[in-house]
Amino acid sequence: MPDDGEFQRRLARHRTALVAALTALYGTLPGFSAWLDGFLASLAARAAARAESLAARDRAAEADPGWFLRPEMIGYSCYVDRFGSTLEGVAARIPYLQSLGIRYLHLLPFWDVADGDSDGGFAVRDYRRIAPRFGTLADLAHLASAMAEAGITLCADLVLNHTADTHPWAMAARAGDPAFRAYYHVLPSRAEADAYEASLGQVFPQTAPGNFTHVPEMGGWVWTTFYPFQWDLNYANPAVFAEMACLILDLANLGIGAFRLDSAAFLWKRLGTPCRSLPETHEVMRALRAMIDIAAPSVLLKSEVIAPVQDAAAYLGSDAYPECHLAYHAGLMTAGWAALAEQDAGTLRAVIEAVPPVAANAGWITYVRCHDDIGWQPLAPQAGSPTTGFDDASVQKRLRAISDFYTEGKGFARGAAFQSGAGDAAHGINGMAASLAGLETARTEPDIQAAIARLMLLYGLAFAAGGVPLITMGDELAQTNDWSFQHDPARAHEGRWLHRPNFSEAASVRVSDPGTLPGRVFAGLRALATARLCLPALSPATAPRLVAQAAPPVLCFSRGPEIVAAFNFSASDSKLSVPPGPAWYDILASQKIPGSDVVLPPWGMVWLMQEIV
Numbered sequence: 001m002p003d004d005g006e007f008q009r010r011l012a013r014h015r016t017a018l019v020a021a022l023t024a025l026y027g028t029l030p031g032f033s034a035w036l037d038g039f040l041a042s043l044a045a046r047a048a049a050r051a052e053s054l055a056a057r058d059r060a061a062e063a064d065p066g067w068f069l070r071p072e073m074i075g076y077s078c079y080v081d082r083f084g085s086t087l088e089g090v091a092a093r094i095p096y097l098q099s100l101g102i103r104y105l106h107l108l109p110f111w112d113v114a115d116g117d118s119d120g121g122f123a124v125r126d127y128r129r130i131a132p133r134f135g136t137l138a139d140l141a142h143l144a145s146a147m148a149e150a151g152i153t154l155c156a157d158l159v160l161n162h163t164a165d166t167h168p169w170a171m172a173a174r175a176g177d178p179a180f181r182a183y184y185h186v187l188p189s190r191a192e193a194d195a196y197e198a199s200l201g202q203v204f205p206q207t208a209p210g211n212f213t214h215v216p217e218m219g220g221w222v223w224t225t226f227y228p229f230q231w232d233l234n235y236a237n238p239a240v241f242a243e244m245a246c247l248i249l250d251l252a253n254l255g256i257g258a259f260r261l262d263s264a265a266f267l268w269k270r271l272g273t274p275c276r277s278l279p280e281t282h283e284v285m286r287a288l289r290a291m292i293d294i295a296a297p298s299v300l301l302k303s304e305v306i307a308p309v310q311d312a313a314a315y316l317g318s319d320a321y322p323e324c325h326l327a328y329h330a331g332l333m334t335a336g337w338a339a340l341a342e343q344d345a346g347t348l349r350a351v352i353e354a355v356p357p358v359a360a361n362a363g364w365i366t367y368v369r370c371h372d373d374i375g376w377q378p379l380a381p382q383a384g385s386p387t388t389g390f391d392d393a394s395v396q397k398r399l400r401a402i403s404d405f406y407t408e409g410k411g412f413a414r415g416a417a418f419q420s421g422a423g424d425a426a427h428g429i430n431g432m433a434a435s436l437a438g439l440e441t442a443r444t445e446p447d448i449q450a451a452i453a454r455l456m457l458l459y460g461l462a463f464a465a466g467g468v469p470l471i472t473m474g475d476e477l478a479q480t481n482d483w484s485f486q487h488d489p490a491r492a493h494e495g496r497w498l499h500r501p502n503f504s505e506a507a508s509v510r511v512s513d514p515g516t517l518p519g520r521v522f523a524g525l526r527a528l529a530t531a532r533l534c535l536p537a538l539s540p541a542t543a544p545r546l547v548a549q550a551a552p553p554v555l556c557f558s559r560g561p562e563i564v565a566a567f568n569f570s571a572s573d574s575k576l577s578v579p580p581g582p583a584w585y586d587i588l589a590s591q592k593i594p595g596s597d598v599v600l601p602p603w604g605m606v607w608l609m610q611e612i613v
Contacts, residue, residue: 367469
């Protein structure tokens with residue numbers, strides 16, 4: 001248990017930031033001063049309740065605030081049931097995670113959820129209760145402790161934007177409780193809802209069109225950005241903010257070390273705007289960060305904002321106004337798949353050039369895919385070119401062509417279209433990384449080698465490009481699309497189950513056999529993880545710097561003065577021009593580079609280090 005002096009010292013340091021953000025949000029409301037005093041008292045109580053082991057982590061994090069931005073920090077993401085069946089089963093897989101070099105485990109939602117369709121666990125019925133089939137809060141605390149002993153940070157999803165319509169708050173609102181009705185957005189008439197709709201996009205235009213659902217018991221139209229059974233919370237109500245902020249601290253006191261803040265961009269609503277990433281949303285993020293810095297400074301906040309790089313980077317805040325510790329680098333992820341489809345790295349270079357400097361002790365999550373679809377709109381600002389055009393219609397035409405490459409079955413890729421965008425916007429795609437890279441269609445050894453090379457090329461980019469790399473479950477085992485979801489009535493309507501398979505026990509026992517597909521891919525990812533360990537320049541805190549190349553398919557960047565990484569997004573050999581200087585050493589191949597020109601094989605990559613003479 002931390003002593004009160006620690007809390008008071010942190011409060012003195014971060015109070016100004018916290019109060020400034022909360023005042024910007026709620027300062028004009030009646031009773032704000034008394035509400036603020038009560039909120040600060042709740043922070044003090046929760047800080048005092050932290051176990052000594054957690055308090056020790058807090059002190060270590062204060063002494064080394066960039067502790068999570070190290071080359072050895074490699075993540076893994078999975079569903080509890082798909083990976084280990086239960087929380088206890090996940091704990092049993094700790095040795096497996098360690099064998100892959102994992103230091104950060106993101107478990108997708110394991111909270112009690114609505115009956116029937118729960119949007120893959122994101123329609124939460126009770127944030128303070130584990131889904132019974134997964135275990136109990138005690139099991140969660142045990143898992144967090146076991147992970148910490150193994151040197152692995154446990155990350156949990158926190159669904160910030162909405163609850164299930166069966167959450168106790170929603171049920172109380174349905175029953176007529178005005179306090180809980182104020183936890184949600186309810187518009188009395190369809191005309192008022194339509195006024196908002198005029199400037200809103202749609203997340204699921206095919207399966208859940210529109211942003212409002214008529215609920216007779218609520219006497220109007222409830223805001224439902226995602227699905228009708230997910231009611232958006234009203235963050236203009238300070239009671240909602242306090243509930244969610246205190247929830248974070250209570251869960252952190254169980255040992256959770258990081259939170260993925262789901263749907264963060266949607267938190268604030270204002271008529272006449274897209275209701276995404278509004279200034280008030282950033283004030284909410286700043287308030288949550290200041291609260292963490294005061295009460296639990298070892299806990300990480302990760303924003304789930306799938307947007308162009310400049311918009312996503314805003315959720316990392318600035319040195320003066322920090323927000324989240326981590327943010328998803330969706331632009332880099334989608335640009336990698338675009339480069340693979342077009343055999344041209346131009347958009348990747350444009351994305352890297354567009355990344356703004358980020359705040360100190362903040363960084364990116366770099367990844368190849370996730371549990372959601374791959375959407376192309378994060379690329380829109382960089383997808384224009386002299387060849388394809390810069391206007392929106394030309395950009396969308398190009399993005400649709402990239403998307404079609406992965407879904408029409410005309411090349412090596414096997415994926416499926418997901419939702420249509422607004423108007424002529426490109427649809428997203430579903431698919432396991434191995435299938436999108438060609439392993440599902442490969443029939444000959446050369447085709448298999450090419451597919452593995454493409455898969456490793458994308459992961460090599462994620463491991464080298466300046467972030468905390470994240471492996472999505474199944475990719476390390478070369479698992480391909482799980483088409484079985486089409487025959488399950490509970491999942492058939494939701495195409496994202498294509499890339500949410502069960503962990504393959506059969507594949508996992510073959511990872512030590514280099515003659516098998518799982519063995520080849522697992523070894524490749526493990527080699528990337530091992531190489532990072534001895535390369536301080538690959539710290540996520542070090543930004544990549546582009547190195548110009550004559551070959552359009554080649555992406556080349558430096559990481560500090562001594563590391564150069566290059567990637568050939570082409571089915572043909574491509575020439576790499578190595579910067580002049582001392583001799584270079586190929587880290588991944590463990591061999592010297594004979595001269596200044598290197599030939600990259602199809603879909604090949606190199607990590608080069610200047611030899612010490």
